[in-house]
Amino acid sequence: MQKLVIHGGSKLHGEISISGAKNAALPVLCASLLTAEPFAIQNIPHLRDVTTMLALLEQIGVRILTNEPGTTELSAANITNPTASYDMVKTMRAAILVLGPLLARTGQAHISLPGGCAIGMRPVDQHIKGLQAMGAEINIEQGYILAQVGRLSGARIAMDVVTVTGTENLMMAATLASGTTILENAAREPEVIDLANCLIGMGAKIEGAGNDIIIIEGVDRLHGGSHVVMPDRIETGTFLTAVAACGGDVTLIGTRADTLDVVLGKLAEAGADIDIGGDWIRLCMQQRPQPVSLRTAPYPAFPTDMQAQFMALNSIAGGTSIMTETIFENRFMHVQELTRLNADIQVEGNTAIVHGIPQLDGASVMATDLRASACLIIAGLIAQGETIVDRIYHLDRGYEQIEQKLAQVGAHIKRIN
Ligand SMILES: CC(=O)N[C@H]1[C@@H](OP(=O)(O)OP(=O)(O)OC[C@H]2O[C@@H](n3ccc(=O)[nH]c3=O)[C@H](O)[C@@H]2O)O[C@H](CO)[C@@H](O)[C@@H]1O
Numbered sequence: 001m002q003k004l005v006i007h008g009g010s011k012l013h014g015e016i017s018i019s020g021a022k023n024a025a026l027p028v029l030c031a032s033l034l035t036a037e038p039f040a041i042q043n044i045p046h047l048r049d050v051t052t053m054l055a056l057l058e059q060i061g062v063r064i065l066t067n068e069p070g071t072t073e074l075s076a077a078n079i080t081n082p083t084a085s086y087d088m089v090k091t092m093r094a095a096i097l098v099l100g101p102l103l104a105r106t107g108q109a110h111i112s113l114p115g116g117c118a119i120g121m122r123p124v125d126q127h128i129k130g131l132q133a134m135g136a137e138i139n140i141e142q143g144y145i146l147a148q149v150g151r152l153s154g155a156r157i158a159m160d161v162v163t164v165t166g167t168e169n170l171m172m173a174a175t176l177a178s179g180t181t182i183l184e185n186a187a188r189e190p191e192v193i194d195l196a197n198c199l200i201g202m203g204a205k206i207e208g209a210g211n212d213i214i215i216i217e218g219v220d221r222l223h224g225g226s227h228v229v230m231p232d233r234i235e236t237g238t239f240l241t242a243v244a245a246c247g248g249d250v251t252l253i254g255t256r257a258d259t260l261d262v263v264l265g266k267l268a269e270a271g272a273d274i275d276i277g278g279d280w281i282r283l284c285m286q287q288r289p290q291p292v293s294l295r296t297a298p299y300p301a302f303p304t305d306m307q308a309q310f311m312a313l314n315s316i317a318g319g320t321s322i323m324t325e326t327i328f329e330n331r332f333m334h335v336q337e338l339t340r341l342n343a344d345i346q347v348e349g350n351t352a353i354v355h356g357i358p359q360l361d362g363a364s365v366m367a368t369d370l371r372a373s374a375c376l377i378i379a380g381l382i383a384q385g386e387t388i389v390d391r392i393y394h395l396d397r398g399y400e401q402i403e404q405k406l407a408q409v410g411a412h413i414k415r416i417n
């Protein structure tokens with residue numbers, strides 16, 4: 001099994017290019033199911049989740065016309081098997097995003113329930129309720145969602161909770177429904193806007209993406225075309241947090257500061273100097289970080305996907321911070337690993353109290369999920385001595401060449417077998 005070996009203590013200097021966003025690329029790949037015409041996607045990151053999604057789409061009947069670095073062209077002219085098996089859904093929760101498009105395009109879908117995962121329960125009741133409101137007949141049998149419909153009908157759907165994949169599934173389904181769908185309490189994440197822009201480029205009629213009410217007027221068919229996936233705001237935030245923790249001066253290229261307002265505000269609160277341009281962000285850190293308290297919540301609030309990385313930063317801050325996780329009930333698994341590096345953290349329910357200490361000490365640690373892996377890399381970069389991060393297969397789901405990108409700005413990090 002592969003591991004990362006990190007020798008901490010180096011400041012980071014230079015430039016890093018940001019990849020396309022995992023959490024935008026995966027729904028956009030699913031959108032290809034909505035048209036019989038070829039559809040090209042650019043700025044796709046090279047990640048394990050993308051490979052898994054392409055394998056799922058192929059099982060469904062999608063042909064991969066081109067798969068070159070950065071560009072993938074797909075044809076869903078013949079959907080032969082509108083199914084996503086448990087094996088697919090359990091390795092990648094975004095597989096649930098084929099449900100809405102398959103039902104809209106073919107009138108049927110046979111999709112495994114995702115079940116829980118390391119970070120918490122991953123219910124899909126809002127997806128199911130929304131599709132039922134649009135006229136789908138849905139039964140759950142042996143852990144599978146069996147859905148069928150003649151044609152989906154537009155409906156007014158008020159979601160009980162803000163759900164990103166739920167909003168994306170229902171928005172995609174509604175593009176081919178008869179009549180108008182109104183999604184209330186919709187997620188406002190930039191990835192929802194990116195998907196809406198992709199669908200609009202295919203001929204969908206969508207208004208309001210980025211607000212909590214999205215209105216979709218169904219059309220008879222969507223056409224092919226192309227879409228450029230937005231830059232990864234979580235990869236961007238991860239590198240910015242690494243520089244804030246290690247000290248140094250790094251510019252991230254090919255990113256979007258407007259998707260990271262709250263994260264940039266928290267990094268400034270930690271003591272970083274930040275400059276932003278059209279497609280770049282420069283962060284310079286010359287002091288020990290100040291503690292930053294935060295509470296995760298749906299966009300535009302602080303993202304749950306950045307909580308773990310900020311905990312590494314707070315672990316060496318000059319004071320105490322309070323970090324509250326409100327999205328997932330089990331997203332503090334990195335705490336136990338950070339304490340192996342001597343971090344001083346107490347967890348009370350969904351709140352972690354982090355007492356910053358001057359120095360972490362290297363140790364062997366185990367990655368438990370995607371963003372916990374990123375947290376442990378940052379912790380290793382600031383710790384004195386050697387840190388070995390095990391189970392990094394989680395990392396490869398969501399970060400493209402992370403160790404190469406960090407090494408390029410001066411980090412001592414390498415992958416070993
Ligand atoms: C709102 C939010 O921050 N969502 C995050 C969530 O998206 P993801 O789309 O995976 O999760 P959701 O946004 O759907 O879930 C948000 C919350 O709603 C609950 N829920 C969801 C669907 C449903 O049908 N019923 C239900 O109760 C979930 O248990 C969770 O507590 O994880 C992703 C990966 O870490 C992050 O990129 C997203 O930012």
Ligand SMILES: C=C(OP(=O)(O)O)C(=O)O
Pocket residue numbers: 023092093094119305370371398
């Ligand atoms: C946990 C994540 O992804 P997923 O929802 O695919 O598990 C993530 O992107 O941080």
